[in-house]
Amino acid sequence: MGTKPRATDGQQSFLGEAPMKPLIKPNDKPxxxxxxxxxxxxxxxxxxxxxxxxxxxxxxxxxxxxxxxxxxxxxxxxxxxxxxxxxxxxxxxxxxxxxxxxxxxxxxxxxxxxxxxxMARSEIKGRQILSSWSQVVAYCRAAMAFEPREQFRILFLDKKNALIADEVQQTGTVDHTPVYPREVVRRALELSASALILAHNHPSGDPTPSRADIEMTKTIIDTAKPLGIAVHDHVIIGKNGHVSMKGLQLI
Missing domain, CATH: 1.10.150 (DNA polymerase; domain 1)
Incomplete structure (x- = not known):
């Protein structure tokens, strides 16, 4: 018996099929x-x-x-x-x-x-907060707008309204955060803060304040005022915007 010749690239192979060539050359980039x-x-x-x-x-x-x-x-x-x-x-x-x-x-x-x-926080750190309001809102939006649960955040300010600290005091559910006014004021006293800006988010996207939001804010104001601590504003952050309670004349 003679030896069968090997199929080359130009010849037919098993069952008459031509050998398959790779579709992409090894050196080709994707x-x-x-x-x-x-x-x-x-x-x-x-x-x-x-x-x-x-x-x-x-x-x-x-x-x-x-x-x-x-x-x-x-x-x-x-x-x-x-x-x-x-x-x-x-x-x-x-x-x-x-x-x-x-x-x-x-x-x-x-x-x-x-x-x-x-980066947004660095824009307000050490600055006079009330003269950098757009940066304050931008920071709150960056920090809270897309959180899946409500957060209650406090910006603690000194006598010159410069930022001392920024803390999330409470994290709640998709539509509620428990807030304790005495704890807010206690922390302000610990930090020797003279003023506060309150902020929380609405995961639903609608920043309209609820009756509970307004009542809670007024309770914090009433608790803080006798101790010489001012509440400048309460900002509510939604996915598509924000609301200032002071701007709406609710406080």
Whole structure:
């Protein structure tokens, strides 16, 4: 018996089929590599305002997801949560429910959100708060607007209305936070604060103050005033805006 000749690339092989050739050459880069380079170049030239939310989110995901196309992941995150701010404000466990987002990616997104909060806080630290009101609101929005549960936050001010401390006193449910006026005043005395700005969020998105919000605020004012502690305002933060009780002449 003679030896069968081996099939070459130009010959037929088993059952008459030609050998399959790889669709992608080993040295070819995936299509998204060029896309990433183009996005980076656009950002360098045009800056962030030239980007749609999904494109900006793609850029953020590049370092967290180095070997995959981040566009569908960015679009899936926005479809789930609604906006870039809501993506960054979403809890870790909900972020991980989006396909392609693992624990490390979710944590990176939360770190970006935390960095934004710290930047906003640095804008008001050591400044005369009442003359930097827009920065105060921006900070409260960054810190609270997309929290899934209500938080009651207090900004403690000195005699010059500069920020001494910023603390979350209570965290409650989706529609209620227990607040104890005596604890608010006790903490103000511990910090030698002369004034307070109160803030809390409404996870429902509607910042309209409830009757309970108004009554609680008036109780804190009545408790603090005899001790020389002023309450400048109570700001309620929603996903799409905020309300100042002082601005509404409710206090």
């Amino acid at each position: 299509h998204y590599h060029g896309h990433r380079e183009r996005l980076r170049e656009r950002y360098a030239v045009a800056g962030p305002d030239a980007f749609a939310d999904y494109e900006f989110l793609e850029l953020l995901l590049f370092r967290s997801i180095p070997r995959a196309d981040t566009k569908p992941i960015a679009k899936a995150l926005l479809a789930r949560f609604g906006s870039l701010a809501e993506v960054l404000g979403a809890p870790l466990h909900l972020l991980q429910e989006v396909q392609g987002v693992g624990p490390a990616v979710a944590l990176d997104l939360k770190l970006i959100a935390a960095a934004g909060q710290r």
